[in-house]
Amino acid sequence: MRIYDIILKKRNGGTLTKEEIACFIDGYVNGSVPDYQAAALCMAIFFRGMTDAETAALTDCMARSGDMIDLSRFGGLTVDKHSTGGVGDKTTLIVAPIVAALGGKVAKMSGRGLGHTGGTVDKLESIPGMRVTMEREAFLRQVEAIGIAVIGQSGNLTPADKKLYALRDVTATVDSIPLITSSVMSKKIAAGSKNIVLDVKAGSGAFMKTPDDARLLARNMVAIGKACGRNITALITDMSRPLGTAVGNAIEVIEAAEVLRGASKGDLYDVCAALATEMTMLFAGVPRAVAEKQVADAIESGAAFEKMKEWVCAQGGDTAWLESAKYGDGAAFAVPVLSPSDGFITSMNAEAIGAAAVILGAGRSKKEDAIDHSAGIIVKEKTGGAVKKGQVLACLYTNNAASAQQAKQRYLDALTIGPQAPEKTELIFDIIR
Numbered sequence: 001m002r003i004y005d006i007i008l009k010k011r012n013g014g015t016l017t018k019e020e021i022a023c024f025i026d027g028y029v030n031g032s033v034p035d036y037q038a039a040a041l042c043m044a045i046f047f048r049g050m051t052d053a054e055t056a057a058l059t060d061c062m063a064r065s066g067d068m069i070d071l072s073r074f075g076g077l078t079v080d081k082h083s084t085g086g087v088g089d090k091t092t093l094i095v096a097p098i099v100a101a102l103g104g105k106v107a108k109m110s111g112r113g114l115g116h117t118g119g120t121v122d123k124l125e126s127i128p129g130m131r132v133t134m135e136r137e138a139f140l141r142q143v144e145a146i147g148i149a150v151i152g153q154s155g156n157l158t159p160a161d162k163k164l165y166a167l168r169d170v171t172a173t174v175d176s177i178p179l180i181t182s183s184v185m186s187k188k189i190a191a192g193s194k195n196i197v198l199d200v201k202a203g204s205g206a207f208m209k210t211p212d213d214a215r216l217l218a219r220n221m222v223a224i225g226k227a228c229g230r231n232i233t234a235l236i237t238d239m240s241r242p243l244g245t246a247v248g249n250a251i252e253v254i255e256a257a258e259v260l261r262g263a264s265k266g267d268l269y270d271v272c273a274a275l276a277t278e279m280t281m282l283f284a285g286v287p288r289a290v291a292e293k294q295v296a297d298a299i300e301s302g303a304a305f306e307k308m309k310e311w312v313c314a315q316g317g318d319t320a321w322l323e324s325a326k327y328g329d330g331a332a333f334a335v336p337v338l339s340p341s342d343g344f345i346t347s348m349n350a351e352a353i354g355a356a357a358v359i360l361g362a363g364r365s366k367k368e369d370a371i372d373h374s375a376g377i378i379v380k381e382k383t384g385g386a387v388k389k390g391q392v393l394a395c396l397y398t399n400n401a402a403s404a405q406q407a408k409q410r411y412l413d414a415l416t417i418g419p420q421a422p423e424k425t426e427l428i429f430d431i432i433r
């Protein structure tokens with residue numbers, strides 16, 4: 001079988017067999033298929049799409065390209081979540097301790113930020129001392145003992161996705177439904193949890209720009225999860241503006257801690273409560289109303305925040321920092337963005353706001369770039385907000401004075417201010433079971 005013929009077949013709109021897909025994945029992982037041929041095939045898939053059977057075969061080959069984690073010792077209590085990526089999306093930091101406080105077993109491997117979207121592992125590393133790597137047995141022992149461990153993607157988990165995702169990121173082939181489906185679901189299947197909740201983002205800060213595209217992606221992922229014997233639900237949630245107020249790393253951890261302390265309500269709280277409710281329904285097998293109450297009680301009682309501290313402590317992190325850190329700590333410059341006019345914010349380009357945070361140092365432009373954990377943006381007014389000329393719309397934190405001016409312009413360009421308030425939109429568009 002020649003990889004050239006596989007590329008040609010897909011380029012011409014053909015349907016690949018399981019064997020052809022396996023030949024591509026095996027060859028790409030072992031190095032016999034070079035990046036340029038893999039990139040050509042990804043682009044052919046981007047334009048030609050894949051049938052359900054092709055997507056399922058691709059997911060299966062990618063999941064089996066490395067280790068498969070066995071979580072059977074935890075029975076049906078294992079629960080995972082995955083977001084397709086957004087701006088200000090710190091939901092894992094909030095929902096993981098909530099469901100662990102309720103008896104779920106969260107054995108989670110998370111990613112780093114790339115492009116305009118943030119990553120949980122980078123956020124966790126802003127907690128002084130926090131370790132995000134662990135040997136497999138230590139990881140499982142921690143889940144056994146306290147119900148939660150979150151680390152970076154381990155050495156040999158879905159190496160096919162690791163290579164392909166990095167390649168797609170630089171070849172404009174990320175936003176393809178079969179490629180996102182296989183990337184997300186291969187990781188979830190290899191990571192071993194019985195119960196999975198997907199947060200499929202839709203809007204300007206997401207890979208899927210409309211709820212309809214997000215629904216299509218969600219249906220694909222749910223079908224594959226079910227075919228692999230998992231209990232799986234997908235929420236389609238709004239990413240037409242940053243989620244919550246913080247966009248960065250340390251500041252997102254601080255905001256997450258505030259939500260867990262019950263000190264912050266709003267869109268972030270609502271999305272997290274919805275995700276944690278779905279996770280609890282799956283792992284505990286309880287009806288929605290019961291799960292909703294358990295989730296609210298876990299926050300109100302302080303149990304969820306205690307669980308976060310237990311988790312941080314178990315991974316070497318400084319819990320005193322978690323209790324006392326403030327927005328802007330460690331950043332030499334705090335630069336306000338002022339409204340240029342009176343009116344209402346009618347739209348926000350969340351992707352551009354994510355890019356502004358990257359300019360400040362909160363993300364990477366290239367994989368090898370270092371992150372400034374203290375850099376980021378506190379969004380003070382969001383879509384629908386009434387603003388006055390000169391009012392502070394956001395505060396930019398950075399250690400690089402020159403980047404602040406560039407980020408400030410980028411932030412202002414990301415907003416539209418008009419004379420009339422826009423219509424209110426949904427936060428949760430749909431739930432796919």
Ligand code: URA
Nearest residue numbers: 084085179180183184
């Ligand atoms: N998140 C992933 O893990 N993979 C994708 O392809 C897109 C978002």
